[in-house]
Amino acid sequence: MPLINSLIEKMKIDKILILGLIFIFLFSISVNAVDTDDWMICAKYPNLDVLCGEDNVTLPEKPPVDFIISGAEYRGVVKEKSASITAIYDLEVLKDGWVEIPLLSSDVAIANAKLDGKRISLLTKNGKHELITNEIGKHKLEIDFLVKVYSDVDSNNLKFNIPRTSVSKVWFEIPKTNISVSIASSFSAEITESNGKTYASAVLTSTDLLSMRWSRKIEIPEPEILEPRIYAEVFTLMSIGEGIINGDTTVQYSIVQAGTAHFTVSLPTDVDVLDVTGSRLKDWRVKEDKGRKILDVYLSSEIKGTYQLSVKYEKTLQGTSAVSEIPRIQILGVEREKGYIGIEARTNVEITVTDVSGANRIDVKELPYPIVSRTKRPILLAYKYLKHPYTIILDIKKHEEIPVLSAVIDSASFITLVVGDGKSITKGTYYVKNNRKQFLELDLPPNSRVWSTFVSGGPVKPAKSKKGTILIPLSKSMGGESRVSFPVEIVYITEMPGMGYLGTSDFVLPRVDIPISRADLILYLPEEHDFLRFDGNMKEVKERRHYIPEIPAPTALGGAPSNAMLESQVKEVEEFRGAVQKAAEKGVLPVQVSVPQQGKVYRFSKLMVTEDQRPWVQTIYINSEIYSWFNLIVFLAVLITVLKAMKRLTMVVNIWDWIGRKKSLIILIVILAFIAKYTLPSTFNSALIAAVIALLLGSVYLGYKKISRMGRARRGRRSTESRLKEEIMNEK
Secondary structure, three states, X not given: OHHHHHHHHHHHHHHHHHHHHHHHHHHHHHHHHHHOOOOOOOOOOOOHHHHOOOOOOOOOOOXXXXXXXXXXXXXXXXXXXXXXXXXXXXXXXXXXXXXXXXXEEOOOEEEEEEEOOEEOOOEEEOOEEEEEEOOOEEEEEEEEEEEEOEEOOOEEEEEEXXXXXXXXXXXXXXXXXXXXXXXXXXXXXXXXXXXXXXXXXXXXXXXXXXXXXXXXXXXXXXXXXXXXXXXXXXXXXXXEOOOEEEEEEEEEEEEEEEEEEEEEEEEEOOEEEEEEEXXXXXXXXXXXXXXXEEEEEEEEEEEEEEEEEEEEEEEEOOOOOEEEEOOOOEEEOOOEEEEEEEEEEOOOXXXXXXXXXXXXXXXXXXXXXXXXXXXXXXXXXXXXXXXXXXXXXXXXXXXXXXXXXXXXXXEEEEEEEEOOOOEEEEEEXXXXXXXXXXXXXXXXXXOEEEEEEXXXXXXXXXXXXXXXXXXXXXXXXXXOOOOOOEEEEEEEEEEOOOOOOEXXXXXXXXXXXXXXXXXXXXXXEOOOEEEEEEEEOOEEEOOOOOOOOOOOOOOOOXXXXXXXXXXXXXXXXXXXXXXXXXXXXXXXXXOXXXXXXXXXXXXXXXEEEOOOOOOEEEEEEEEXXXXXXXXXXXXXXXXHHHHHHHHHHOOOOOHHHHHHHOHHHHHHHHHHHHHHHHHOHHHHHHHHHHHHHHHHHHHHHHHHHHHHHHHHHHHHHHHHHHHHHHHHHHHO
């Protein structure tokens, strides 16, 4: 057994050695197959794409271009009519197989070509010299060729097409000196001269044309340092005020030949410079020199061309009325100066010219725009001057001023509600144009109390003057000279005597210290009264009466206002007044108050209410029930009277004789009717209706009576005829 086991173990070792030798032999064969080009591994596989997929072997991609020219260098020697040039290209062929590489244009003469030191031939195709090769990799190509040199009157040049590369260097030798060389599409150009020759080198941008031009240098003399030549045009507006002359001068400079950063202006010594403005202005200073003030203006940098400088100044006069020369402004350091002067009056001064020399008077319409555009006031005098000195002396007279309105009320509207117990609530809105007035002063009617005041929609605190008038603070109107009016609102209550059965009532509006162009009043009067006539300085606007109830009120049967409705109306106003009185406190801003609009509506208007006038309206009233009974009595009386009169007319033989006898009575009736029409219009209407009805009834009665009389006459004639016939028959 031990022998057998040892033999088996030896056989296992021999098997392992044999397997190792076989593995080493096969591995050596595989290594030689990879390293040797003549070996190839062939395998059958159903899908080669899977074998060469993303997870296995990636096949090489086709290059995007066939070749690359990474750099080029051109070195040439210029001769009289041609140039000998050597081009050196760094190539890299990427495509497997034959590749055509276009190089130079066909208008150059190829002398020699070498690829990697070996002579080659180039192909001429499509106007290009081309290199044909099938060798992949990097190469160096050298080409010797000739280019024609073109000459004209004062320069020479050469040019030819080249392949576009990322880097192209040129170097030329020109057998001349004192020449100017320019190479198109180049930078970092260097031009040097040595041994009677000129050498030019440069780096080209990515271009497909090499062009070089050279010509004899032209000596440019050093520029002569020129002094600036300055011309000035002056536009001056003189504003004459009370004891002062304000000047506003604009100088329009024209600067040629050279720039400047300094301007000088001369002014009289009695003139104070207020302000100097202009672009690039750095500083300005005033000094006195030889009886004049010199204004030096400094800019931050030199300027050439046109420049505008503005100077504002003033001259103080001895008084509001004086004889004075206008300030004469002179521009120093200029070749020529001309100017225009416009003179205006800022206040109510009278300006008279006493003496003029060196300046010509022109029409105001001839003044240039820079003067006219600076003022909205009328320009009184205009002058033009072409040189210095000039003199314009004015006689200035100040006249006494007349006070004018600083505020005016364009319109005022009032709404007044009157209740039966005599109380009235009025809301007045004044549309005010104010320049500088501080308060609107109102003299309210007697027994009146203010409830609220608003200005421009905002609450304000009213004050009370020593005279007992109400002062409402005003704001200033906006909009410049054409000011816009703003509303001033006041609501107040007035204690008045109650209305009885018959009487008169006065409705008085506040008196203000500003004239009113137009005042309008809407008057709401109690329903239980009729108002026979209106008097006062406000004219009634004839419109149809209508009702604008805010709160629905119950009415009695038949549509007439009931006592319950009237009591409800009075109660509402009392509650409204009580609420406002509880809210009214000193020093607290008022609340907005709306006046109830309910009752019989009447409208009144007045044009031009002066400060000493108070708009007012007076009415004659009567209880509506009494007035209704009175109108009924008048109606019946007129009806009966006219009927009786028509009955009597039937017994009158001559109507005109009857009218002559009753002439005084008829005139009296006409006068009474005329008075009733304007004092008792409702009564007049009742009487007129009664008269018309009576006339219609009388006419019907007279017609009926006439027809009856005619019928009786016909019957009488018939009976008479029949009786005569009977008598004749009896006689026969």
